[in-house]
Amino acid sequence: MVSDSGGTRARRTAGRLNAPRPALVEPRFDGSPKLVNRQLVSVVREEWRVVDRWWTDEPVDRRYFDVVLESGQNVCVYRDQEESSWFTQNA
Numbered sequence: 723m724v725s726d727s728g729g730t731r732a733r734r735t736a737g738r739l740n741a742p743r744p745a746l747v748e749p750r751f752d753g754s755p756k757l758v759n760r761q762l763v764s765v766v767r768e769e770w771r772v773v774d775r776w777w778t779d780e781p782v783d784r785r786y787f788d789v790v791l792e793s794g795q796n797v798c799v800y801r802d803q804e805e806s807s808w809f810t811q812n813a
Contacts, residue, residue, distance in 0.1 A: 740811060740812050741811075742800075742809035742810065742811045743809060743810050743811070744807065744808070744809055745758060745759055745799055745808045745809055745810040746758070746759050746760065746808070747759075747799060747801070747808035749801075753785065753801070754766050754769065754787060755787055755789060755799055755808075758789065758791060758797055758799050758810070759810075761791040761792055761793060761795075762791065762792040763789045763790070763791060763792075764789075764790050764791060764792050765789065765790040766787055766788070766789050767788045767789065767790060767796075768786075768787070768788040769785070769786065769787050769788075770785075770786050771783075771784065771785050771786070772784045772786065781804060782804070783802070783803035783804050784800045784801065784802050784803065785800060785801045785803065786798060786799070786800040787799050787800065797810055798810065798811050798812065799811075
């Protein structure tokens, strides 16, 4: 028989996979990111917008950017229009 691995400790340490993290972003005049977490953005590879759940109490309105930082790191960053905040998230 296999022991129960769903104990309280396991549930406390397990987080959401790919959870967004707050980001420090300095935007350009057009709203695209110029700096992400104090690193210069070299290239904005892609941009898209997600508007969903507008009919609920928790609507989603986000503007996403897939960017390459000066260090060569790829980052997916988005501005949550509902919260007026920036976040990074693994793509």
